[in-house]
Amino acid sequence: MKARQMLLATALVVAVWQGAAMAVNASVLPGPGAAVMALARDLPRGLGHHFLVSGYRLALSMIIATLLATPLGLAIGQSPRWNGLISPLIYLTYPVPKIVFLPIIMLFLGTGDVSKLFIISLILFFQILVVVRDACLAVRPELVQSVRSLGAGWWELLRYVYFPACLPAVLTALRVSTGTAIAVLFLAETFATQSGLAYYITVEAWGRMAYPEMYAGVIAMAVLGLATYVLLDQLERRACEWMVVK
Amino acid sequence: MTEWWLTGCCRSSGERRLLPADEEDWPPGAEVMIPGSGGEVRTEAMIEVRDLSFGYSRPDEIYSHFSWTVGAGEAWAVLGPSGCGKTTLVHLLAGLRRPTGGSIRIDGSEVTGPRTSTGLILQDHGLLPWARAWDNIALGLRIRRVPRDEIRARVSYWLERLGIDGVAGRYPGQLSGGQRQRVAIARTLALEPSLLLMDEPFSSLDSSTRENLQDLVVGLSEGTGMTTILVTHDIQEAVFLGKKILVVAGQQPLSSYRVVGNPGARQPGYRRSLEFFERCAQVRDLTADMANRLPFSTAVRGQGLVG
Numbered sequence A: 001m002k003a004r005q006m007l008l009a010t011a012l013v014v015a016v017w018q019g020a021a022m023a024v025n026a027s028v029l030p031g032p033g034a035a036v037m038a039l040a041r042d043l044p045r046g047l048g049h050h051f052l053v054s055g056y057r058l059a060l061s062m063i064i065a066t067l068l069a070t071p072l073g074l075a076i077g078q079s080p081r082w083n084g085l086i087s088p089l090i091y092l093t094y095p096v097p098k099i100v101f102l103p104i105i106m107l108f109l110g111t112g113d114v115s116k117l118f119i120i121s122l123i124l125f126f127q128i129l130v131v132v133r134d135a136c137l138a139v140r141p142e143l144v145q146s147v148r149s150l151g152a153g154w155w156e157l158l159r160y161v162y163f164p165a166c167l168p169a170v171l172t173a174l175r176v177s178t179g180t181a182i183a184v185l186f187l188a189e190t191f192a193t194q195s196g197l198a199y200y201i202t203v204e205a206w207g208r209m210a211y212p213e214m215y216a217g218v219i220a221m222a223v224l225g226l227a228t229y230v231l232l233d234q235l236e237r238r239a240c241e242w243m244v245v246k
Numbered sequence B: 001m002t003e004w005w006l007t008g009c010c011r012s013s014g015e016r017r018l019l020p021a022d023e024e025d026w027p028p029g030a031e032v033m034i035p036g037s038g039g040e041v042r043t044e045a046m047i048e049v050r051d052l053s054f055g056y057s058r059p060d061e062i063y064s065h066f067s068w069t070v071g072a073g074e075a076w077a078v079l080g081p082s083g084c085g086k087t088t089l090v091h092l093l094a095g096l097r098r099p100t101g102g103s104i105r106i107d108g109s110e111v112t113g114p115r116t117s118t119g120l121i122l123q124d125h126g127l128l129p130w131a132r133a134w135d136n137i138a139l140g141l142r143i144r145r146v147p148r149d150e151i152r153a154r155v156s157y158w159l160e161r162l163g164i165d166g167v168a169g170r171y172p173g174q175l176s177g178g179q180r181q182r183v184a185i186a187r188t189l190a191l192e193p194s195l196l197l198m199d200e201p202f203s204s205l206d207s208s209t210r211e212n213l214q215d216l217v218v219g220l221s222e223g224t225g226m227t228t229i230l231v232t233h234d235i236q237e238a239v240f241l242g243k244k245i246l247v248v249a250g251q252q253p254l255s256s257y258r259v260v261g262n263p264g265a266r267q268p269g270y271r272r273s274l275e276f277f278e279r280c281a282q283v284r285d286l287t288a289d290m291a292n293r294l295p296f297s298t299a300v301r302g303q304g305l306v307g
Helices: A003-024 A032-045 A047-078 A080-093 A098-109 A113-137 A141-148 A154-176 A178-188 A197-208 A211-239 B086-093 B133-143 B148-161 B177-189 B207-221 B235-241 B274-291
Strands: B010-012 B015-017 B045-054 B063-071 B075-079 B101-106 B118-121 B195-199 B227-232 B244-247 B258-261
Touching: A003 A032, A032 A047, A032 A211, A047 A080, A047 A113, A047 A154, A047 A178, A047 A197, A047 A211, A080 A113, A098 A113, A098 A178, A113 A154, A113 A178, A141 A154, A154 A178, A154 A211, A154 B133, A178 A197, A178 A211, A197 A211, B045 B086, B045 B227, B063 B086, B063 B101, B063 B227, B075 B086, B075 B235, B086 B101, B086 B195, B086 B227, B118 B177, B133 B148, B133 B177, B148 B177, B177 B207, B207 B227, B207 B235, B227 B235, B235 B274, B244 B274, B258 B274
Parallel strands: B075 B227, B075 B244, B118 B195, B195 B227
Antiparallel strands: B010 B015, B045 B063, B045 B101, B244 B258
């Protein structure tokens, strides 16, 4: 995505927002200028801290989910026996919206960071598990046979074939799941917490009817999502260079 | 590295041994037995397939009590229609599949898995899409824990020898079909195999590239003592590359075959010779006969058509 295209898109969003604010002409929809000023004002006053806390929860959840789901997905994808055992469980549990377990998770894990990390990781875990398994199953048998003919055992196949084969799928799953992860983060941070962007938006801003600050929090959350998405996109381009070179 | 080539059976201290091509490397007291002078020259078997049976699922068998012998240093082409079991045979020889009956012995040892001195080149080259050409060529050497300096030396050698040193840093997706197959050949030959198996390696290439690579394989394998077995459904390719052509066709399970001797194969200019075209016609007629299930006897070895 070229910078010029990004700037044009941003300008369009800002223009639409400004137009809507002028049309509504109410304090509940301040213009982008007021929101940006509130953002600049509150960033050193606490908004920056909330941003970092949310960022930390999001990043750690992604790392935990990836570290747990990738090896399991590789194991299932390489072994028909494991695939036969575990895939029915995945089939059964994958469609269930994990967010409904949030109250239960909080009962068991409390209202601190652990429950928030758990719920986000749980949702991402299934997303990554399925794509890693499918990526392994999609590896051409001829490729595996070719590498086996060189003397590769299971470790060499894992290292040189299956792991690189599933890497694009993992990064794509994380990138595509960014929006979902942030939505879940927002929900989790509205329960019994005193830090995080959702807390800032709902309690510190909305609760005080400080609407420019509320929109500032929304902008911060959007920036968090966009930064995560761009970071994963760039990571995918570098780690999976073979997919983009011509 | 000493390259071994059977130049004749020799006797040293009463033992029969293989001799290296270079006489300077012969052990003390070795002498070659000359045919007709009371001794004998016999080609040692490189591959012995005995009563081979195999099928992907019972009771459908592809091979049933199939026997075949390949001598050391020989150049074979296995010819047959698609789906007749040629690729399966290659996979069995490469140790990627285990027979359900019988045995396969290579260099006297039973094949129970991939051998370090067997090289395999597949139709779709089998290159890792996420590794550059250099890394693909080095793959087998890394798997076998070859020291880094030696890896560097061998990979550089084969890149230059095959004329692909300019694409060492590219991914397979950036290479042409011919370049990819050259990288696959380099990857296999970097391991210095004594047996080279090729499963329709050139079938997806245009005719010009295909002939270039066929000439390349001839140039690389002739004079090295390497045993080569090429699987193909292309009659002209089989006739050009196979000094012996194993023709498999007919109803499965396969238990018998015919062998066509083709001594002119691999010679410069062979493709334009009358002998080449006659041999192609001969093989074409033979495959048609076998496909139509006309009666034939089990062939073993020899010059020309045995029937």
